[in-house]
Amino acid sequence: MIRLLTFILITAVLVFCTVWFAENPGNMTIVWLGYRFDGSIGMVALGLLALTVVLVLVWRGWTMIANSPGWIGRLLGSRRRKKGQQALTMGLLELASGDVRQALKHTRAVDRYLEDDTLTRLLTAQAAELDGNNDAAKRQFEAMLEKPDSAFFGLRGLLQLALKADDREAALDYAERAHRLRPRNPAVIVTLFDLLLTSRRWDRALSLLVDAQKASVFDEQELTRRRALLITAKAEDAIAAGENAEAIKLLRKALSASAEFTGAAVLLAGLYRDLKQDAKARDVVMQSWRVAPSAALGTIYRETLTGDPLLQVKSVEKLVATNPEHVESQIVLAEAALEADLWGVARSNLEKAMASKAEARHYRLLADLELRENQDGAKARDLLIKASHANPDPDWRCGACGAETDRWVVSCPSCHSFGSVDWRAPLRVHQDNTAKSPDTRAKDPVALEQDGTVIDHDNDDAPSPTDQPSKGNQPAI
Secondary structure, three states: OHHHHHHHHHHHHHHHHHHHHHHOOOOEEEEEOOEEEEEOHHHHHHHHHHHHHHHHHHHHHHHHHHHHHHHHHHHHHHHHHHHHHHHHHHHHHHHHHOOHHHHHHHHHHHHHHOOOOHHHHHHHHHHHHHOOOHHHHHHHHHHHOOOHHHHHHHHHHHHHHHHHOOOHHHHHHHHHHHHHHOOOOHHHHHHHHHHHHHOOOHHHHHHHHHHHHHOOOOOHHHHHHHHHHHHHHHHHHHHHOOOHHHHHHHHHHHHHHOOOOHHHHHHHHHHHHHOOOHHHHHHHHHHHHOOOOOHHHHHHHHHOOOOOHHHHHHHHHHHHHOOOOOHHHHHHHHHHHHHOOOHHHHHHHHHHHHHHOOEHHHHHHHHHHHHHHHOOHHHHHHHHHHHHHOEOOOEEEEOOOOOEOOOOOOEOOOOOOEOOEEEEOOOOOOOOOOOOOHHHHOOOOEEEEEOOEEEEEOOOOOOOOOOOOOOOOOOOO
C-alpha cells in the first residue's frame, strides 16, 4: 500500500512539473568559453536528467569492473570450501569405518581446499592414532596447541594418548590445562577428578567439585557423597600421620555431610576406641546405627564395653533399640547374650537373623551356642559344616569388582573405582542341578536377590559335600 501511494505521489509530481513547464516555457541563454546556447527551460531540465542517468550508468559500470576480482574470488572460494567440506566429511566417514589409508587421502584434500589447518591436523591425528602411530598423532595434537581456537582439542587428544600409555603424571598435567581452558566441560571434569584421586590430591579434588556443581556434572546427592568420601580420605591420611585431632574434626565433618556413610563412622569410632575415649566411640556408633548398622560398628561398640556380661547386654540393648528390626541388631544382641549365657535370647535373635539370610557367622554362633548350652559336639560339627557352605560374612569389599580389603579406602585398590568399597557380603550364585531329584534340590542353597546383589539363602539342612556348581555356573566372587 505504501509503495502504491509513493508511486502515485511521484507520478503526480512529474505530471505537475511537465504541465507547469509546458505553460511556462521560458527561455535560457548560456554563454561559456565563447559558446552560446539558447533553449527553453524544459529542454535544459531534460538535458540535465539525461546527463544524470549517463553518469549513474558510468558509475555502476566502473564499480562492477573494479569489484570483479573480488567477486570472482568469492565464487572460486565458495567452490573450494564446498570441496573441502566434502573431503572432510568423507575423511571422517572413512575414519569411522576404520579405513585409515582412505582417511589420510581425504585429509590431503582438506588441506588443499581449506585454509584452516585445524581440521586437517585433527583428522590426521585421529587417523594416525587409529593406525597405531601414537608419535605422529602426538605431533599433530601438539601443533594444535599453537592456536587458541584449537588448543583445547589438542590437549584433549594428548590427554587420551597419555591415558592410553598409562602416563598418569602427564595425563594430569594435560587435564589441568584443558580444565583451565574450559572449566565447565563435563568430560574433562570427570577425567581430572579420577586422576586427582589416583594421585591422592584430596584438596584439589574437593575444589574441583565446585566446578562440577556449576557444570551440573553430578546431582546434589552424588556431590554430597563424593565430598564426604574425600573428607574421609583426608582424615585417613591424618590418622596415618598421627594427627588425631585433625582426623576427628574431618570425620565429624564427613558424617555431618552424609550420616549414612559407614566408612567415616567406623574410622571415627575406632579412633575414639584407640584413644581410650570409649563413651565417645559408643556415641558415634549409636548415631550411625540409626541409619546404617554394620557388623564393623557392632564390633567396635562391644569392644568398648567393660564390666559384667549382663550389664554389657543391657548396653547392647540400648544400641539395638535405635534400629531393632535390622539384622545386624539381632546379631550383635545374640553375640552379647551368648557371652552372658543368655541362651534363649541368643537363640531367638539368631533365628530372626537367619530368617532373612543365613550366613556363615550365624552357623558359627549356633555351633558355639550348642557347645555352651547343650555340650552337643556332633550338632556343633554339623553347624560348622553348614557354615562352610553358607553365605560368606560381610567385609570391606568393592561393589564394582568384588575385591576384598582389610579396611575402608576411598578407591578400590584393584579396579580403582571411587567410593565403591563398603561393608558388604560377596556375591555368590548357585544354580540347581537338574539331574538331582526334587527332594535333593529342595535342600540346595537358593539364590536370592537383595539390595541389587544375588546372595545365598541356606535352609536348615546342610547340602551334600558332593554338591558342586555345574560347569558354566558363575563362581563365587
